[in-house]
Structure formats: structure tokens, C-alpha cells
Amino acid sequence: MNPVNYLYLAALLFTIGAAGVLIRRNAIVVFMCIELMLNACNLALVAFSRMHGNLDGQIIAFFTMVVAAAEVVVGLAIIVSLFRSRHSASVDDASLMKL
């Protein structure tokens, strides 16, 4: 199959993720959408890696996964602490600071 299609898919996933970030209120969901975006990147990387016939893309994908994991740790920590102090994980509730 034409590798370009994988890229289309990646772009699609990326956009879906972005859209999710923009429209979902729940911090956790938003965060998952971001993860989705990262994974879209991974797909693209792997596809390109295949096209160019070198491993760089795949290596980066691995790194990305690690980074994503780290982000989960940090992110969940923050979101949970926020949730515990506000009893809500809605991003929109967290708007003390504005203007």
C-alpha cells in the first residue's frame, strides 16, 4: 500500500487529537487527546522511516513513547492534585487567573 496513506492517517489522527484538545473539558480527556497527537506523530515517523529506509524515525518513535510516559507521570500528578483540591477535573473550572 502506498506509504502516503499512512501519512494521511497520521495527519487525520493528529487533527482528531487536536480537535479533542480544543473541545473536551475534562483535563484527563484533553490529556489523552494530546497523547493521541503524539501517537499520530509516531505513525508518521515510522512511515517516513520506512519510506527512507533508515531507522531514525523508528528510534524517535521509541523516544517519543518514553517522553509520553514521562508526560503522563507529570501530567497526572498535576491534574490529580488539581482534582483533589477542586473536586473537578474540568479545565474550564480552573480559570481563576484571567484578563
Add this chain to the structure above:
Amino acid sequence: MSFPLLTATAALPALGAIATAAVPAGRRTAAKWLALLVSLGTLVLAAVIAVRFEPGGDRYQLTESHAWIADFGVRYELGVDGIAVALIALTAVLIPVIILAGWHDADPLETDSQRWRPTQGFFALILSVEAMVILSFEATDVFLFYILFEAMLIPMYFLIGGFGDRAAPARQGAAATGGGEENAAAQRSYAAVKFLLYNLAGGLIMLAAVIGLYVVAGNFSLTEIAEARANGTLEMATNTERLLFLGFFFAFAVKAPLWPLHTWLPNAMGESTAPVAVLITAVVDKVGTFAMLRFCLGLFPEASEWATPVILALALISIVYGALLAVGQRDIKRLIAYASISHFGFIIMGIFAMTTQGQAGATLYMVNHGISTAALMLVAGFLISRRGSRLIADYGGVQKVAPILAGTFLIGGLATLSLPGLAPFVSEFLVLVGTFARYPVVGVIATLGIVLAALYTLVLYQRTMTGPVKEEVRTLPDLRLRELVVVTPLIALLIFLGVYPKPLTDIVNPAVEHTMSDVQKKDPQPEVEAAK
């Protein structure tokens, strides 16, 4: 390497400022005396400059030059021509007077905390202004000048905003009138901010032009650039030159100030104490007109000529408009401020008339206007401090209770209306003649200014000093010794320079010749000789 006289003259007040600021809170009087002595020392150094300066000699003398910011093509270059010497002398003379006049203006209030030391700050700021002004007169490096031109705004800003006089303010026109220390403070900081923003805006526009100049010329040395332009090694596209000129001129026109960029001056002079007002109009604003003469004409001769018609028109408007507004004022200080606007119109007109008489006259005008305004404004300040009001209407018949005060006030006023025999007449007439020689119509219209000047001065004098004695002024004391000491030298100078201005003209003339050659202009020949 001879003794760096110019640096010393600027450094002394700078160090003095630091020392004064360091005086502990308790020792107020010590700070005052220190400041006074330092300013007098500066006066001595300035006198030395004036003596060491040879009118016949090089264009820039006592020069100093050191590497500074090579990366920006900036050098620490100093040098004085006759014009600079005259203005340095003016500054050095006025500052002690101002300090003495403002002796009690910054005494702390009971409400102030112990660590707040307004007095030390006041005199330190004045000295720092003196240092920067003097150095800016000496700078022959555009960048160095620009830096000082901008930096001196800060102390001025604190002087205006921090030390308004304690009189209940009286705002002009539709604006809300009303007393109260609160309101006063509000208007004071309004005036201060207005002053700073106006001048900062001007300065930033100039910054763009300065950068542009660097891009074109590659360095900032006034002498080098002028040379390069003269011998054609430095070409400037007409439009580039004009844009750069405008950038510079705008800043100077704000500072001078030229109509319609003048509106900060009445507020600033109205809200600040008389000595600070004098500092603004008599000393700091002179940097603007001086810079027009030295930098606008020196760096951009063609553009200057190109812009002359418009500038003359604006100057003319300033003259008449300022005078008319002065007539319409109800507040003594604002009246004097508008009068100054009118006078700055004359100075700028003289500079851009591009004749020897015009430019020499303009230079003398800077000096004389400094002295005369100082005299008038300071006496007005003494009056206001006695009665606690700036409204003309609150006075009347002062002449009867305080004849000496009234007399000095009258002399200041007569100087302002440039009565022959007093210094301002010489300069004003030179400016008029110089302008008339090249632009007769402009000269004639400008002459209206002398009638209007008589009008606002005499109206002011009549309303405040003559007529039946008002109840509130019946108890006003006459001038005290300190105040007499302040006024006497000014009046003496006014008379001396009015009768025998030759010492001044001797210094100034050669410098003016140079400027004329910068712009490659010759005085128009008299009709009769032209006919021959």
C-alpha cells in the same frame, strides 16, 4: 594628555549629586549647602572653560576623545564651540540660583517617614540634571548626546512629579478646578507623566533616526560625519536624509517645544515648583534648540533647507499662538509657560532663518531667555509661595505692600517683553532682522509677537501688582535676603548683556560662521550693495 576640563565640568555636579544623595536624613541643611557649593564650583569650572576658549581658534576646542562602545561605533567625544560655551555658562550660572531659590521647596512634611529624604533627593536630582545638560552641550558624538538627551528626562521627571509646590493648583479651561493636596498630587503626576511620555516618544523616534544614521554613516562622530559629507565620501539619498532629519527634529521640537507639540510644557511648568519650572524651560529645553542648531543643521543641511518653510510656519504659529494663549491664562505659571512657548518660536525661527544674525540671535536668545524667564518665574514663585495660590485673580496691589518684589517682577516682565536696554531685546531684534533679511513677510508677522508680549506681561503686572490692595495680600512680606541674592545676579546680567553683549557675540559669531558654512549659506546682500 591635558587636564580633561570638559569632563571635569560635568563630573563635578555628577559626583556632587551622589554625595548629596548620600547625606543622612537628619542633615538636611548640610545637603543644601553641599549642593550649593558644588554648583558654585561648577560655575568656576565653566568660567575656566569660557576663558580657555579662543574665539578665533578651531571649531571645537578643549576636545577629548576616548573609545567607548566600539561595537556601536560610539566614542566618548567632547568638544565645545562658542554656542556650547555660552549655554554651558548659562547652565552653570542658573543652577546655583535655582538651588538657592528652591532652598525650602523640598523640606519634608510631617507625614513623611524618616527614611524618605526628599531634600537630599531634590538637590541631588538638580545636580544630576546639571551634569547631564552640560555634558550634552559638550558631546560631539551623536550617540553620546542621544543617551544624555534621554537620560536627563528621568531626574527631570522625578523633580516635576515629586516636588510640586504646595500651593493649591488652578487648572486652566474646561478642566476640573479644585484645590486639595490629593488633587494637586494627581495633577502633578499627570504633568510629570505627560512630560516624560512626550519627550520619551520624541526620543524613541530619534532613536530610530540615530540607528538609521549609524546604518548610513557607520559611526557617530559629528566631526567625522560632517567631514565625510562635505568631501562627498558619505553620500546620503535625499529621502534618507530627510527621514533622518525628521526623526531628529521631531525629538528636538518636542523638547523645545514647538507648536503643536507644546502642550506638556504648561502642565509641567504649572505643576512643578518655580525653580524646577525654571530648570525645565531655561536649562533643559535649551538642549532641544541647541541640538537643532548643532545636529539638524550640522548633519542634514539639505534636509534642513528642505524643511525650512514648514518649520518657519510652525515657529510663527508658536510665536503668535503662544503669546495669545499667555494673554488668556488665569494662572501665573502657565502664563509664563505659554510666553516661553512664544519665545521658543523666536529661537527656532532664528535658527532656521539661515542667516548669521538669525542664528547668532537665536543663540543669544537661548541665553537671554534663560535669564529673563528665570528672573520672572522665580519672583513669581516667591509671590506664590507667600500667598499659596497661582491664580492671577487672587492678587492685586502687591506693589504697595512689597515694592521690591514688584520692582524685580516688573524688570523680569520688561525683559520678557524684550525692552531695549535689557538683554532679550538684543537677541530678539537680531532674530527678527535675520529672519526679515531672508523672509520679510515672516519677519513682519513675527513682529506682532512683541506687541502681544507687551500685552500679556503688562496685563499680568497690572492685575497682580497694581490697583487697590487685596485683603489677602495686605500682609505679604517683601523679598527676603535669600530671595534678593537669587534675583540680583539675574537682573544684573539682564542689564549688562543688554548694554554690552559683545563678550557673548564675540564667542558666538565664529561658531555661527561655521554653522552657516555647514548649510552652505551666505547672508543675503543689502539691496544697495547688490545693486553695485
Add this chain to the structure above:
Amino acid sequence: MDNAENLIALLVAAPLLGAAVLLVGGRRLDRTGHWIGTALAAVSFVVAVVLFADMLGRPGDDRTLYQHLFSWIPVGGFQADIAFQLDQLSMTFVLLITGVGSLIHLYSVGYMEHDERRRRFFGYLNLFLAAMLLLVLADNYLLLYVGWEGVGLASYLLIGFWQHKPSAATAAKKAFLVNRVGDMGLSIAIMLMFTTFGTFAFGPVLGATGETSEGTLTALGLLLLLAACGKSAQVPLQSWLGDAMEGPTPVSALIHAATMVTAGVYLITRSGAIFNAAPDAQLAVVTVGAVTLLFGAIVGCAKDDIKKALAGSTMSQIGYMILAAGLGPIGYAFAIMHLVTHGFFKAGLFLGAGSVMHGMNDEVDMRKYGGLRKYMPITFVTFGLGYLAIIGFPGLSGFFSKDKIIEAAFAKGGTEGWILGGAALLGAAITAFYMTRVMLMTFFGEKRWQPDDKGELPHPHESPRTMTIPMIVLAFGSVFAGGLFSWHESFVKWLEPVTSFEHGHSPLSAATVTTATVAVMVLGVALAYLQYGRRPVPVTPPRGSLLTRAARRDLLQDDFNHVVLVRGGEHLTRSLVYVDHSLVDGVVNGTAASFGGLSGRLRKLQNGYARTYAVTMFGGTAVLIAATLLMRAV
């Protein structure tokens, strides 16, 4: 006496020193001040006499002395010097100024006796003398201008001497301002001279009139005329003189009758060369003169205030002089001659008036005088002689000088000649009328004295010696000066080297003119007698004819000024203040405010919702990408 020129400076220096000493000296001089002032004035007079004697000792064409003190304003081609020139013309003035001046100093000693600021008064008087002498001694127009404004200042200070009176302060201000308008003319004239001749010293300028266009000269002439109008209270700048009577009477006598107001005549005569070459300018001059001499005379008829009446007459008499000066070489000498005689008798009249007021608790309204001749005989006699002189009673000073002018006016020739001559004659008639009126209302008729504000009737008495002596001396002048001057045309001959002189060719014989003059004079006197001698004078002024009422108000000229200039000016300034505050300043504040508003609106975007921020980021990225792609596409 060789190098007498070194004395010239002394003429100016003496009174100047006096002024300085008296004004700076302070209270400790209060007791002696007036004598110091008088003495220094006298010194200057003595010097003048010495120089005069010296001058007579030399041939007519070699009588001019020069003294160069120092270079004043040297800038490029502009070379102004402090230098004096003493020729017959200035000599005449110097003598008049110092002579009359000293007398009036003396008079003031008595007149100002009870004023606690007498020292200051004498200081101002000395200042005036110095300035006036500078004016007539200057050898260039710029220095003349200095004196010109100097006398203006002195007059300002002296008119407003009683500053606590608002009317006085206002009058002083008005005088200065109106004069400034005239000064504008002079200063512009000087500029024009500089651009035309490259100098403004008398010699070079007046010598080079041939080398420039008539247009320039006409312009110069008109500008100088403007200056003269201001200083000499000629129409249209005459309005200040009447109010100037607010000043102490000696001031009116010295400044506003004898000397300062005649400076205009001096200026025109001095600049004769310019006017001779500019007929149009001359025409303007004679017109102004003729109009003013009638104007002043008419005003003089209507005033009940004795000083204002005399002021009107001064205006009118100076009108004669200006007229004469405008006639050119046929008139200059007579202008100056009338100026001198007028200096004597008008000063005399004013001092007389002062003496009367002195006796009448400073009452100035003639309707409240009457029958005073018995009570102050000396005043009456001296005043009477002055009166006879001014109406041109044959044999007295005024007769000779005025008669010559009228003759010269006719000699102008053509219709102009007739008109001017006619005007001059008419003026003579009216002069006789109003002066007789003054005479009758003051010294004859029954007493119409009114109690003053303190409610006590005045006790008229003769004035002290210090006041009467000057009056007597001046009376002598009013009687004999004219005769002396016209003795073998001595005065004309004396001035000729400076002003040049030629006999006019009058269409009427001298005899005819003289008889006509005398005739109209008698007529005027007769009319006045019928009006004020036969019938009792009402204390409250009658409503009077339209003309009378107009004349009382200076022919409405003041009202015109008030409406047009004062009111108009006030409106202009008020509206400008508004403009400055709302427009010029408004623009700036508006800009600031608009930035504030913009800021406020942009701020709203920062609404605290993370997702909004994400949207902006996303949008930003989209735009960024689109832009980059577009860049490439284009």
C-alpha cells in the same frame, strides 16, 4: 573748546545716574532724593548750554559733533554702535528737554511734596530725561529705538505712578501698548533699512536714499509715520494721550506736552531725506497731521476735565507740527520751531492747570472752577500768557510759529495746498475757541466750587515758590521765544544745515494768511465768549449736540477700539485656550485613551480558559502554515 564731543555722553549719563541712584538707593534717600534728581537734571542742562555755546562758536556747516562710545551688537554685517551725534536739530531738542525738564523737576518738588513716593517719582523723571536725550542724540536708528522705547517705559511708569488707582494703571498699560504698535513700525523700518542699505546709521542711510527704489522709501516713510503716530498721539493711534492725563500733572506737562509726544516730529524731520524722496509717504504724513489737528481741536472743545482739554489741544498742536514736517523742506524748520514754542506755552499751561488743581483739592472738572483769577494771580497771569500764545495772539510765540505753518500749508500748492491750509486755519479758529473756553471756565465767571469727597469746600490759594517760578520762566518763553526765533529767520538759518530749507510759494501772500489767521482767531474767541462768557456755565454738563457727545468720548474712537480690539481679542484668546486644551491636547490624550481602550478590549481575549488559549495557538499555527505556503505560492 576742542573735543567738546566727549561731553555729549555726560548729557545722558547725568540723569541716568540720577535714576539709578534714586531707584536703587532706597528709603534713606527719601528726604534728599528730589533735590538730587533736580540737580542732575540741571547738570545736564548746564552741559547742554556749554555745548550750545561751543556749537555757536563754529560755522554752520561744521557744527555736528560725533561721539563713539563702543560697539554694541556686532554680528556679521549687522553692526550696531552706541554712538552719539549732536547737530543743530538734536541741540535744539537737548536744550528744550533739559531746560523744560529742569524747570519741571523744580516744579515737582513742590507739587509732589506730600507724596511718600516722591523719590521714586524723581527717579522716573530722571530716567525719562536720560531716555529722551538718548533718543535725540543717537546717531543710528537702533539706538534711537532704544531711547524711543525708553521714554515709553518712563511714560508708562509715570502715568501709572498712582498705581493704586486702577484707572491710572489701565491708562499706563494702554499708553505702552498703543506705543508698542507704533514701535512695530519703527523696528520693521530698521529691518528694512538693514536689508536695503546694510546699515541703519543716520549718515549712510540718509545719504544713500538716492540708490534705492521709491517703493522702498515709501514703505520706510509709512513705517516711520506709524511709529510717529504712536509716540505723538496722531490719528489713528492717538487714543492713549487723553487717558495719560491720569499721571501727575508735571508728567503731563513734561512728557505729554513738551517733549516725548513731539518725538514723532523729530523722527520725521530727522528722516527728512527719506520723506523728500517719497512723495506718497509725505502725503500720508500731511493727511495724518491735518486730520489730527482738527480731531484734537474738536475733542478739546468738549472736554470738561481741564487736563483732558489741554491734552486734546496738544494732539492738535502736534498735528500742526506733523503737517509742517510732512510738507518737506518748506516745513521742517517751522515744525521744529512750533515744537519749541509749543513746548514753552503748553508746558506753562499744564503747570498752570496743575497749580489750579493744587489749589482746588485736585479737582479737574472746569465746571467746578470759576472766578479763580482773584485767588491765584500768578497762575492766572502765566496761564493767560500761555493762552494768548497758543491761540496765536499777534506778537506772542504761538503766533509766529503757527502762522508760518499755515502759510507753508498753503504753499504746498494745488488743491492739497488749499485743503491743508483750510484745515490749518479752521484748526486755528477752534483752538482759539476751546482755549478761550478753558480760560473763561477756569478763571472768570462766578465760583462753582463743589465740596470734595471729604465734604469741605476748596480754599484756592497761590502755589508755593517752587511751582510758580517755573511757570513764570515758561511764561517768558511763551511770550518771547517766537519773536526771537523769527527775528531775521534766525531759527530757520540755524536749522538749515540739517533739515535744509526752501521758501514755499504760497498762492496767498504772507500778509493775507496772517490776517486770515488773526481773523479766525478773533472769531473763535468771540464765539467762545458768547458761549461761556455771557451765560453762566452749568455745573452738570448739558446733554449737548451729537457732535459734542461724540467729542466727549474722543469721537468714539475708544469705543471702536474697545469693541473691535479688546472684546475681539478676549474672544479670540478664550477660544484659543479652549482649542489648546481640547484640540491640541485632546488629540494626544485621545491617542493615549484609545490605546487604553484597545488594551481593555484585547485583554478580554485572555479569558482564563485553557481551551481558548489552545484555540488561539491552533489558529495561530494554521495561519502560520497557510502564510508559509502562500509565500511560496506567490
Add this chain to the structure above:
Amino acid sequence: MSTTAVHSLWTTAAEPLDKIPAPHIEYAQLAPTLIVVGAAILGVLVEAFVPRKSRHYTQVFLAVVALTAAFAAVVGLAVGGYGTTKAHIAAMGAIAVDGPALFLQGTILLASLVAVFTFAERRLDPAAHGKRVDSFAAQAASVPGSDSEKAAVKAGFTTTEVFPLALFAVAGMLVFPAANDLLTLFIALEVFSLPLYLLCALARRKRLMSQEAAVKYFLLGAFSSAFLLFGIALLYGYAGSVSYARIADVVDGTVQTIDPALAGTMGNDALLLIGGALILTGMLFKVGAVPFHMWTPDVYQGAPTPITGFMAAATKVAAFGALLRLLYVVLPGLRWDWRPVMWAIAIVTMLGGAIVAITQTDIKRLLAYSSIAHAGFILAGVIAVTPDGVSSVLFYLLAYSFVTIGAFAVVTLVRDAGGEATHLSKWAGLGRRSPLVAAVFAVFLLAFAGIPLTSGFSGKFAVFRAAAEGGAGALVVVGVISSAIAAFFYIRVIVLMFFSEPKPEGPTVAVPSPLTTTTIAVGVAVTLVLGVAPQYFLDLAGQASVFVR
């Protein structure tokens, strides 16, 4: 880890397994980073093993020593000529050791050092239960206002983890501007972002705001890094490599061997352009340029002030360093595409920051917006694609970072019952209460405003000059205009401090320990030195202005 190395591993898999060619790493030249990382790891161990009461001092000591040593190492390298003649690519193409890298690393290290002093400050907050406390939460995990929090406070807990976290962040920042391939770039970004997210959440007072700031920062940061990563993917797809040099060659079309795949992707400029744009987005987010700036005010306000100062200074330096390298090394061939865009962004950033700041009422938000405006000014310098451009930006960053840290340090001093009094109205009359502090803050504000004789002016002049020489005269004009606007609000604060009457219930100025004092003193000193005699540092930046490829 270099990708070419990986490639070789893959192709040589046939070889016997006992021979694994070890990658060649120049440890000496990576010393600064390694020292910091090592110290960070040590810090974690300290948390684990050192008893609580001595942790604070140990951590502070460790951090200070580490940063100083790292800085010494940087200086050593610079003196060793690695900034100029010996500049080259280290760690098998992963990291560049050259002038800009060293200059920026030096700046970051110094900035972090003085910032760490403010972290360690324990005199400002009133002692809780007789124990000195710093400005970080006693126990970040405990719910605000809960009993556990009270207990933690009572027990005198302090979050000494801030120091290792900060060190990790610093390590990432050191690598970020030196990264020479996209992978390293991405990793470095994450390495310094993640600790910062956490640090933001650690405020002792106003914890809700602090947490909110953390969340916002985290979500938006992750969002932007996703964009960055996608950009990386596309660029990799375009060039078939992530090493800067290689990509640059491909962009310039100067590659020797072109395999068919590469030929295919090379033809597709969309990949290149979109990828470039996405990477720019990621950078501009960190820089805080409009329209990617919106996190800045909230995060600056919510984060503990010492962290804000650290972030505002060090992050900007690192991000701009990376941006410079990206634009000057990777995408110079694309200049004609990105310059117009950057023009637009610079303009909106300068104006936007300045204008919105006018109406701010909270000092920290005010400084946030001013930092946005300054980002705009720096971008003006970035756009001039000349060595002068680079040096001017380097100089500006140096000047700016110290002013910023100093300013925020002063903010920590002005306190009332609720902790720091950041609302402007509370600053009224400060000049009369404590003239010295007010004067110092005024100096910083004047520097921000770019008044001559302060570092702000020298920096502004440098970048504007570079921009003008680079042919961006219009940008300079916009710059001065927005400076004029910006001046307005700086002056507003000065007016407030000096010309308005102090409020009776106004805040007090806490007397700091030598630590914060040092920070502020250094800030003032640098501000004035760079303002009056900047020549030496300009030379330094000038020598350091050449990127190695």
C-alpha cells in the same frame, strides 16, 4: 545518541555480536550538561537518604556548587577556543559545541545560579511553628487547606525537591540551544519543560492559582510539543534525516547521493514548509510570542515568584537559542519563506505585549506582558539574518535575563498578610516607605523601558541596529513605537511607587537574607554595567556569533 550511529548498527548487524562499536562521546566538551545532570541525580538521592532537617542546606549547596562548576566548565571551554576556532559538532552529531551554544549556556547557568538563591530564600515568609520556610508548598501532594497540609506545615516539611527539579530543567535548557539534531531538540525540550510544569505547582501561598497555572502550562506545553513533534516528523520525512546539517543540505539541494525515496520527498515542499512552520510553533510557544503567548500571563502569575523569575529568564534564553540555531543552521535556505512570517509575528508580539500590558493591575502579569513585548524585540534581532543579528540577540538575552530575575526577586519582597502583594494598588507609595527597594525596582523598570545607561537600552539598540542593517527598518519603527507604548506602563508603576501617597494598610517590605540580596544586587550591577560599559560583553557576543555546521 546520534542517528547515523544507529543506522550503522542496523546495517552491520551481520557482524559478530561481541563487537559493538562504542559511540564516541567528547565528555569534556559536554561537561557543563553532564555536571548539572549528575548533580540533579545526586539531588534525587539526597531526597532519598539525607535526613529532612539537613536536606535544604545540602540541596542548596549541591545546586550552587553544580551550577558554579558547570559555569566554570563553560568558561574553560570558551577559553579553550571551542567557541570560535575549535567549534565543532560533538557526541556524534547530536550536540554542537560552538560560540552561541557556550554563550547561551553560560548565560543560563549564571541566571539559574542567582535564581537558585531566590529559591533558597527562607526569611521572607513568617516562620511557621518556629521553622523557617521558603516560598514552596510544605507538601505539594496535600490538598490546600486540608488537615494534612496543616500537619505538613506543623511538621515543618519543605519541598526540597525543587532543587533537583530545577537542575534537571537547567540541564535540558543547556542542551536545547546546543541540540544539533531534531531528536535531541525534542528531548531537551521535554527535559526542561516537565520539571517546570511541576515547579509551577509548588507555591506555598495561593496554591489553587499555582496548581491552575501548572495545569494550563502543562496542557498547553504538551499541546505545543505535539506540534513540534509532528513538525519534526514532517521535516524528517522531507530530508530523510534529523541531523541539522543534513537537513540544511537537502534544503539547499547540495546533497551528493540522492536515493529515490529522498528524491521523492525532496520534491514535496509542503512537507518542508509545514514541518518548518510546526517546529517554529513549538519554539515560539516557549518564547512566548503572539499568538502563542497566552499561557504566559497566567503561568507567570500563578507560579511561585522565584520560579517565575527563573522561567522568564532561563526558558527564554534557551528557547531563543534553539530558535536561532534552527533558523540560521537548518532553514537559512528557507529564509525567503519564514522571514515575512516572522516579521508579522515580531510586529504583533511587540505591539500586542505592549498594548495589553497598559491595563494590567497585577505586577506579575504586567511583567509577563512586558516579557512578551521583549520577545518581540528579540525577534526583530532574530530576523536580521546576519552575524550582528546573532550577537545582538545573545547580548539582549544576557541583559534581559538578569533584569527579569532581579525584578521578580524584588516582587518577592513586597508582602502583606496574604503573602506577596502583587496587586499594583498595593504598591502605592512604596517609594516613601522604603526608598531603596523602590529605587532598585525603578532601575529594573527603566531597563525594561530601555532608558539609556541601562542594559535594556544597549540591548534594544543592538537588536534594532541589527534589524535596520538587515533591511528591516520598518520593524525598527514599529519597535520604537511599541517601546513608547511600553514606557507608559513602566512609568505608571514608578508613578505609583513614588508619587502617590502610601496606603495605611499597605504592604510591608520584608528584609531578605543575603541570598535574595545577592540576586538583586547582581541584577542591578549587570543592568548598569551593560548599560554604561557594554563593550566587553558585546565583543564576547560578537565572537560567539558564528554557528558551527
